Amino acid sequence: MSLSPDITEIIARARSDLRMGVPVVLCAADGSAALVMAAETLDGQRLADLRALGQSPVLAITARRAATLKARAYDGDLARVLLPPDARLSWVLAVADPADDLKTPMKGPLQTQRDGDAGLHRLALNLVKSARLLPAAVVLTLTDGEQFAARHGLTRVTLDQATPQLLRTSPLHPVVSARLPLEVSEAGRLHIFRPEDGGEEHYAIEIGQPDRAVPVLARLHSACFTGDLMGSLKCDCGPQLRGALLQMGTEGAGVLLYLNQEGRGIGLANKMRAYSLQDQGFDTVEANHRLGFEDDERDFRIGARILSLMGFSSVRLLTNNPAKITMMEDNHIKVVERVPLKLGENAHNHAYLATKASKSGHLL
Numbered sequence: 001m002s003l004s005p006d007i008t009e010i011i012a013r014a015r016s017d018l019r020m021g022v023p024v025v026l027c028a029a030d031g032s033a034a035l036v037m038a039a040e041t042l043d044g045q046r047l048a049d050l051r052a053l054g055q056s057p058v059l060a061i062t063a064r065r066a067a068t069l070k071a072r073a074y075d076g077d078l079a080r081v082l083l084p085p086d087a088r089l090s091w092v093l094a095v096a097d098p099a100d101d102l103k104t105p106m107k108g109p110l111q112t113q114r115d116g117d118a119g120l121h122r123l124a125l126n127l128v129k130s131a132r133l134l135p136a137a138v139v140l141t142l143t144d145g146e147q148f149a150a151r152h153g154l155t156r157v158t159l160d161q162a163t164p165q166l167l168r169t170s171p172l173h174p175v176v177s178a179r180l181p182l183e184v185s186e187a188g189r190l191h192i193f194r195p196e197d198g199g200e201e202h203y204a205i206e207i208g209q210p211d212r213a214v215p216v217l218a219r220l221h222s223a224c225f226t227g228d229l230m231g232s233l234k235c236d237c238g239p240q241l242r243g244a245l246l247q248m249g250t251e252g253a254g255v256l257l258y259l260n261q262e263g264r265g266i267g268l269a270n271k272m273r274a275y276s277l278q279d280q281g282f283d284t285v286e287a288n289h290r291l292g293f294e295d296d297e298r299d300f301r302i303g304a305r306i307l308s309l310m311g312f313s314s315v316r317l318l319t320n321n322p323a324k325i326t327m328m329e330d331n332h333i334k335v336v337e338r339v340p341l342k343l344g345e346n347a348h349n350h351a352y353l354a355t356k357a358s359k360s361g362h363l364l
């Protein structure tokens with residue numbers, strides 16, 4: 001029935017439930033099912049209620065986090081850590097969150113599950129990640145997923161439908177655009193694009209009236225609250241943002257996409273967790289890994305989609321990141337030229353920029 005939520009809408013609900021600390025039920029076609037809670041938003045009462053169901057829960061973490069904790073990841077990209085019978089909420093949080101790894105030696109060694117299928121655990125982690133929470137989820141096997149969800153009023157997500165949905169880029173739709181005179185050019189215009197999956201909106205600033213028949217000067221800028229707005233010296237984002245706009249203003253035409261993928265796609269709270277780890281001596285890539293994330297969790301396809309929707313098919317791309325060029329080419333946007341954007345190096349971000357060059361392939 002069209003009034004019922006489809007899989008995209010059910011996933012959006014699940015994401016918001018997990019952020020609120022509400023459990024969700026995951027079901028597979030073979031009848032297996034699991035009750036899932038995000039470790040980050042779990043509370044003591046819900047953990048006790050979950051334990052009262054009788055089965056032993058596991059804590060699903062990514063292989064990246066497992067490597068830091070020296071836990072064996074038998075499932076490739078993830079590990080299922082067995083909760084010791086006396087494990088409290090603080091134990092769950094200490095496994096999920098690396099903040100105190102160095103201060104508090106881990107209870108361990110951690111035992112991980114080897115037998116059985118990890119499909120529902122993988123879906124749990126993907127959902128928690130897409131909710132911009134720490135990638136760790138408490139998972140309890142259920143025998144009657146459908147009835148359990150109905151009895152407790154919980155959102156139920158099916159593995160077969162959800163997995164392809166989480167892998168694809170949500171379609172985006174233009175919402176509105178309006179004139180926006182800017183310091184760099186009075187001929188500015190702001191366009192808003194909204195994804196169908198309930199995720200964050202993305203923006204495009206169009207400067208002048210770029211001819212769609214020739215390559216446009218373009219920048220894909222990922223949100224950086226600290227650098228773009230606060231003038232943080234820890235990265236180069238603020239100077240890059242303003243430098244790109246200035247170049248477009250000077251040339252009289254260009255398009256800057258402002259993609260709401262804060263912290264290379266891990267969200268601002270997790271980026272601040274990464275910053276704390278950087279203060280403990282880890283570099284930007286190591287910090288992401290200790291948290292359980294990949295170096296870069298952004299979906300660059302979104303940028304190519306927005307350019308296509310705006311009628312652009314080729315660009316002169318302002319970037320030092322070769323991955324952005326590859327992604328554009330793979331998604332039907334021709335990059336005729338890379339325009340370097342070397343701005344804003346200082347004593348605080350020198351090591352960060354050097355790490356991006358040595359570990360993430362950024363061009364100098």
Ligand SMILES: Nc1nc2c(ncn2[C@@H]2O[C@H](COP(=O)(O)OP(=O)(O)OP(=O)(O)O)[C@@H](O)[C@H]2O)c(=O)[nH]1
Pocket residue numbers: 220221222223224225234235237240261262263264265266271274275284288318319320321324362
């Ligand atoms: N996770 C994480 N994200 C960071 C850190 N420092 C900056 N960021 C984020 O990194 C992203 C930088 O985005 P961009 O400047 O578009 O991308 P880039 O990959 O550096 O590529 P170019 O600037 O085009 O060369 C922003 O989303 C920032 O919020 C960090 O230490 N950890």
Ligand SMILES: [Zn+2]
Pocket residue numbers: 224226227228235236237238
């Ligand atoms: Zn930044």
